[in-house]
Amino acid sequence: MAERVTKEERWARAALTRVIEPGDEHGGRWLRQLGAVELLRRLTSVPYDDSALTGASEQRIQGFRTRAARAEPDRDLAAVDACDGRFVVPGDSEWPSQLDDLGDGRPVGLWVRGRPDLRRWALRSVAVVGARACTPYGAHMAATLASGLSERGWVVVSGAAFGVDGAAHRGALAAGGATVAVLACGVDVAYPRGHAELIGRIAEQGLVVGELAPGAHPTPGRFILRNRVIAALTRGTVVVEAEYRSGSLVTARAAQKLGRFTMGVPGPATSGLSAGVHELLRGGAELVTDAAEVAELVGEIGDLAPSRRGPVLPRDLLDPVSARVLEALPARGRAATRNDIARDAGTSVDVTLARLYELHSIGFVERHGDGWQLTAAAVRRPNARRGGA
Template identity: 50%
Template sequence: MDGRVVERLGGDGEGAARAWLSGVCEPGDEAAWRLVARLGAEGAAEAVRRGRVPGGLGITEKKLAGWRTRAEAFDLDGVLFLAEKVGGRVLTPGDPGWPTTLDQLDESAPLMLWIRGRGDMRQLCLRSVSVVGARAASPYGRRLAAELGAEMAERGWTVVSGGALGVDGEAHRGALAADGVTIAVLANGVDVPYPPRHAGLFAEIARTGLLVSEWPLASHPTRPRFLVRNRVIAALTKGTVVVEADLRSGALNTAHRARDLGRHLMAFPGPVTSVMSRGCHDLLRSTPPAARLVTCAEDVIEEVGSIGEGLDRPHGGPVLPRDHLDPDSRSVLEAVPATPSGAPAHAIAASAAVDLPTARSRLSLLAATGFIDRTRTGWRLRPAP
C-alpha cells in the first residue's frame, strides 16, 4: 500500500484500517462496530484477516465467513487510487472535520466516511437541515423542495439530502441555485453517479459542497443501503423536513430516525387528495404529532435555529410565493417577459438594474423554483396553470 496515498486520504494506520473495513463489513453492522470498539480498527482488521474474533460480540461464523470472502475481493489500494483521482478522502472519528453528532448513533455509528469535496464537514453540519421526500414527487413537491433548498441556503444553512430523484435532487438544486452549500449522502461510492441522470448535479455538489458515503469508491447501491444511509442523514443535521412522501416512502424512515435521535422533525402539508402527501399527513395527525407543520423556510428556521431566529417575519406572512424572494430575485422576476420567445439574460439584467452574474444566478434560482422557463432565445415567465 502506498503510504503517501494513505497519509493523504486516511492519515495513520488506524485510518487505513477503517477504510479497509468499509469494504469488508457492511456499514451499519453493529457487530463490526463492537469489534472495532474492543480491538481498535487495526486490531479488528487483523482479527478478520486471521478469522479469529473475540466472543460475546454477536459475530457468528456465517458473518465472519462473509467478511473474509469480501476481504479476498476488496482492493484497498485500487480504491485509494480512485479516491485520489477524483479528489476523495477518508474521514474518521477523531479527525478535526468529523461530525460528532454521528456518534449519537451508538453501535450503528459509521466507522468512517468517504468524502468528495473540499469543505469542512463538521463546520458545515453545525448549521444544517435535511430535506427529504418522495422520488416520484409531484410538481408541487418538487417546487416546494427547490424553494426550501434555496431559501435555507440563502440564510446560511447547509442543505443535506440523499441525491435521489424527486425531492432530494430539487433540494440540492435549489441550494446550488442560491449559491449555497449542499451535502449529498449517498448509498454508493462517491465516484458513482446514481441515479445516472444526476451526474452533472453530483459534479457541481462536489465542486461547491460535499459528496459523502460509507461505502468505498466504485460501490453500487442496493435497496437496503438506501435505508442504512438514512440514519446518517438524520444524525448529521439539526432537523429533518419531509416535503412529500407516501406511506411507504423511504423518506419516512429518515423521519423516524430523526425523531428517535431527538432531532426536530417537520413536514409540509399537501392536498388531502394527494397520495404523495399521505406520509406527511400521517406524521402530522398522530397523537401527539410526530412532526411539526411547516410551510416555508421561516417556519423551519424557527424550529431548528437559535432562540428568536426566524421570528422576525412580517405579521400576517406573505400573500404570494414571490414575497419569499430576496430583493434581487424579485427585481429580476419583474424584468422577465411573458412573451413566448422570452428575453436574454443581458437584457433582463439591464431592465432589473443588476449586474449580469447576479441576473444569471437569480434566473437559475427562479427557474429551479418554478417561476420562469428557459427558451431558445432567453427566459420567460412560466404560464399560470
C-alpha cells in the first residue's frame, strides 16, 4: 500500500509533537482544520495569523509559538532513525486507524522503535495494566495472563512501568510472544531507569511506541494522557490490581468510553490494591481470571473459554431413578426395607430392588437381612455443601 503522506506533512507533524501536548484537543482541532503544514506555518510566521487559532487564550497561543520556534524536526527524525525507529502519522499504511476514535485528542503522530508493523499488531492486541506497587499475586496474574494471551496469538500492550506493567511485558517475552510498550516519554529514553534492559528487550522483540519526540522526558500529566493511547490502540483492557486513585483505572475508563472491552481480575476483598478493580467490576466491567476468558471476550466466534466445574464423582453418573433410590436411603448407617425405599423414591418395589442391586455392585449400598443401608463410600460426599443439603 502506497504512503499518502508527503515529506512536508511528516516533517511538520514531527515538529508539532514538540508543540502540541498529548491529548490537547485545541491543538488537535487546529491540526484537523488547517493541516500540519499550514498550522506550523501560522505558528512560526512573523507576524502570525491567529484568525483560525480559536478557543485558546493569547498566553496559551504564545506558548505554542515559543515551542514551535524551538522545534527541530530534522534532528528528531535523525534521532529516531539512529535507534532504528520511525515516525508514523495518520495516512501511513502502518497508522492504527482505531486511534482516530480519540477525535481531536488523537496523537499528532507516533514515534516507533521495533521491526513489526504497528497497525497489524494493534488489530489483535489486549492491554494488561495495573498497580506499580503490586503484590506478588498481582505480578503473578499479570505475567500468567500475558503469557497465556501470547500463546493464543494476542499482542500484549502495557506501559513499561514497575509492577503489573513490567510483569505483563515479561510474561509475553518469556512466552516468545509479541508485546508493545507505550511510553510517556521519548522512545529513546529508558523510563523508569530500572526497566532500561526490559525496554531494550521489548524494542528488539516487539515495539516501543510514544507520542513525544526523542529525548522528551515524562511528567505526571503525560502518564495519564498516555493511557488513552493504550485504551484506544487495543481491543480491550484488563486491570490487575488498582487502588481507587490509580492511573490504570483511567485506562479502563477510557476503554469503556471508546466502546472497548473492559475487564478486571478480582483480588482479596480486604486488599486496598484490589479495591479499584472491584469498583470497576461493580460498574459493569467483565470479571476475568485467565487468558482464556480474556480471549473469549475480545476474540472471534469460537474463542470460547473452557467450562468450569468441579470433579465428576461416580454418583454424578447415576441415572435419575438410581439417584432417587440412593437418596431415599437413610444416612448415618441406618437400614431401610425395600418397601420404605420404594415409597420414598417414588418407584415400584421391583424397580427399587433392581436399582438397589445395581448400587450394591458399584459399592454404594449393602444388604443386611431384609434391610439396605448406605456404605461409608456413599455417605462421604466431597461435593456436598457443609451444613446443608
